[in-house]
Amino acid sequence: MAAKTVLPKRKPALTSGDLLVHFLLLTIGLVISMPIFVAMLTSFKIPTQVITFPPTLVPREWTTVNYIMAWQATPFGRYLLNSVVQSGLITLGQVIFSILAAYAFSVLQFPGRNALFYTVLGSLMVPFELVFIPNFQFISALGFSDTYAGLTLPFIASAFGVFMLRQFFLGVPVELHDAARIDGSGNWRYLWQILVPLSKGSIGAFAIFAFLNAWNQYLWPLIITKSVEMRTLQIGIRFFMTSQDRGADWGPVMAGSMIAMGPALVAFLLAQKQLVKGIALTGLKG
Amino acid sequence: MNQAVSTSISQPTPAQRAALARRRTLWRAIEGYLYLAPTLIGLAVFVFWPIVESFKLSLNRIAPFGNQQIFVGLGNYTRLLTSSDYWNSVRVTLLFVLGTVPTGIILSVLLAILLAYPLGKMASVHRTLIFVPVVISSAVAGVLFRWLYHPVVGYINYWLVSLGLFDSMGDAPNWLASTQWALFAVIVATTWRQLGFNVIIALAGVQNIDSSFYDAAKVDGANAWQRIRHVTLPLLSPTLFFLFIINVIYSFQAFGEIHILTAGGPGQATTTMVYSIFYDAFVGTPQRGIASAQAYMLALMVVFMSFVQFAGINRRVHYQ
Numbered sequence: 145m146a147a148k149t150v151l152p153k154r155k156p157a158l159t160s161g162d163l164l165v166h167f168l169l170l171t172i173g174l175v176i177s178m179p180i181f182v183a184m185l186t187s188f189k190i191p192t193q194v195i196t197f198p199p200t201l202v203p204r205e206w207t208t209v210n211y212i213m214a215w216q217a218t219p220f221g222r223y224l225l226n227s228v229v230q231s232g233l234i235t236l237g238q239v240i241f242s243i244l245a246a247y248a249f250s251v252l253q254f255p256g257r258n259a260l261f262y263t264v265l266g267s268l269m270v271p272f273e274l275v276f277i278p279n280f281q282f283i284s285a286l287g288f289s290d291t292y293a294g295l296t297l298p299f300i301a302s303a304f305g306v307f308m309l310r311q312f313f314l315g316v317p318v319e320l321h322d323a324a325r326i327d328g329s330g331n332w333r334y335l336w337q338i339l340v341p342l343s344k345g346s347i348g349a350f351a352i353f354a355f356l357n358a359w360n361q362y363l364w365p366l367i368i369t370k371s372v373e374m375r376t377l378q379i380g381i382r383f384f385m386t387s388q389d390r391g392a393d394w395g396p397v398m399a400g401s402m403i404a405m406g407p408a409l410v411a412f413l414l415a416q417k418q419l420v421k422g423i424a425l426t427g428l429k430g
Numbered sequence: 431m432n433q434a435v436s437t438s439i440s441q442p443t444p445a446q447r448a449a450l451a452r453r454r455t456l457w458r459a460i461e462g463y464l465y466l467a468p469t470l471i472g473l474a475v476f477v478f479w480p481i482v483e484s485f486k487l488s489l490n491r492i493a494p495f496g497n498q499q500i501f502v503g504l505g506n507y508t509r510l511l512t513s514s515d516y517w518n519s520v521r522v523t524l525l526f527v528l529g530t531v532p533t534g535i536i537l538s539v540l541l542a543i544l545l546a547y548p549l550g551k552m553a554s555v556h557r558t559l560i561f562v563p564v565v566i567s568s569a570v571a572g573v574l575f576r577w578l579y580h581p582v583v584g585y586i587n588y589w590l591v592s593l594g595l596f597d598s599m600g601d602a603p604n605w606l607a608s609t610q611w612a613l614f615a616v617i618v619a620t621t622w623r624q625l626g627f628n629v630i631i632a633l634a635g636v637q638n639i640d641s642s643f644y645d646a647a648k649v650d651g652a653n654a655w656q657r658i659r660h661v662t663l664p665l666l667s668p669t670l671f672f673l674f675i676i677n678v679i680y681s682f683q684a685f686g687e688i689h690i691l692t693a694g695g696p697g698q699a700t701t702t703m704v705y706s707i708f709y710d711a712f713v714g715t716p717q718r719g720i721a722s723a724q725a726y727m728l729a730l731m732v733v734f735m736s737f738v739q740f741a742g743i744n745r746r747v748h749y750q
Contacts, residue, residue: 173559245469254462275480301472360567378569424634
């Protein structure tokens with residue numbers, strides 16, 4: 145009875161136009177994300193259901209057998225480790241080195257600063273196809289092919305990161321630096337104890353970018369790894385598919401694909417806002 | 431006494447002051463370069479130096495027997511220009527760009543306009559479903575579509591038959607093995623993976639448009655379509671321009687899907703310039719000279735597009 149006296153919050157009524165837009169978006173959204181959904185569902189089907197015709201969407205019986213098969217057929221654990229190490233090292237290097245360079249380009253004053261900044265920016269225009277053959281020869285000559293060093297060294301610096309973090313550092317008021325200087329802290333301390341903690345959000349967003357890009361790399365790990373043990377997940381899943389193709393054993397292949405896209409999907413679901421904002425602001429995928 | 435000490439500290443001779451200032455400038459420069467060193471060294475070794483090295487490679491050819499480098503001058507370039515394989519890769523690349531870029535832009539703008547609609551709580555659901563390909567790698571996209579296109583167990587032909595477009599699975603094309611359809615199939619997969627990124631950029635562009643423009647259009651009695659046609663699209667022109675350039679650049683460089691879906695085949699139906707570079711440089715007997723020459727030709731196109739982009743951004747395409 146008492147509830148009656150409390151007026152419910154009025155929701156604006158949905159017009160037929162609203163419903164149409166929702167319907168359209170939901171249909172298109174489902175079509176777009178369909179490849180991911182069917183892959184996920186298929187990865188949990190029993191092998192006989194994967195190849196039944198007509199195909200059915202939902203697993204009749206949920207099973208993790210495909211994951212176990214994939215895990216046993218190829219060293220997926222090793223691929224996972226390699227991907228984590230490779231992406232982790234690249235991210236770490238890009239974040240630290242970009243912080244340092246962005247600091248120099250935004251706060252420090254020294255001769256040649258602008259020329260160097262444009263040089264760094266200019267490197268963004270250089271297509272990877274132009275440099276990957278000499279890089280391959282150089283890394284091989286150093287004896288780094290088929291090693292973590294070979295996988296990571298060419299990507300340890302990021303012009304994109306320098307650009308993104310510099311933009312952010314430029315927005316921090318100069319007074320803060322002056323105050324820190326009066327308190328007697330030098331550049332190094334100001335950077336790490338004040339500027340970096342202040343910029344956690346931007347640095348975090350850049351780190352996610354760097355990680356996703358490294359994680360999803362294909363061409364470089366494909367040519368620089370030789371042994372099965374050094375393959376990253378992206379390369380491993382491709383070779384796993386080729387070996388399974390004739391037998392049409394797609395269940396384990398889809399399980400492998402889920403492992404390969406899992407961390408990226410989780411990062412997307414957890415940090416979608418920052419990721420989208422970063423892409424919209426910079427217009428780059430990293 | 432005190433007086434003397436303080437003056438000697440606060441007022442050094444001009445010569446001392448100049449020396450001090452010089453030392454400070456020098457230290458500031460050194461400090462700046464130290465902060466930049468890792469990035470600059472990394473870029474110098476792995477971006478700038480290889481540009482030169484790549485050009486040197488493109489002027490040489492490996493002798494058929496042994497590892498002897500033979501200087502051939504621009505020989506690799508003239509060989510390319512007279513090679514039908516090379517022109518095929520240019521043609522395939524242009525078709526690939528034509529297939530991916532306009533579709534991607536039109537779809538993403540349409541979706542952005544729909545997503546900019548006030549959607550309430552459902553907004554995040556719609557966005558997640560539409561943005562999600564942005565985190566999918568080219569390798570995973572390749573593997574997923576290889577399966578979806580499969581002539582026997584793939585969903586795509588099954589759905590096309592269910593929709594009545596083909597009478598039976600046997601009538602539907604074997605997409606990846608058909609000279610006629612393989613490039614189209616690769617274009618669809620690549621457009622799909624690029625779509626999330628494109629919608630994000632397009633949506634940001636649409637949301638940047640000041641609502642007062644729409645209000646003014648409404649006062650003038652413009653209907654929804656007229657508002658899109660005469661307000662959204664013109665004001666979106668900088669975004670459209672940006673999308674166009676960045677998509678052309680990405681499409682010129684697409685590799686993963688092609689490598690996994692068709693490996694350039696059947697025949698050379700999907701051998702793009704990038705695929706051809708990869709193939710010549712790393713498959714079979716490496717021919718890094720001719721591969722580097724191709725890389726230079728491709729880079730010229732990509733860098734040209736980048737310049738157009740910078741020039742366009744400086745000139746501003748929009749009227750706002």
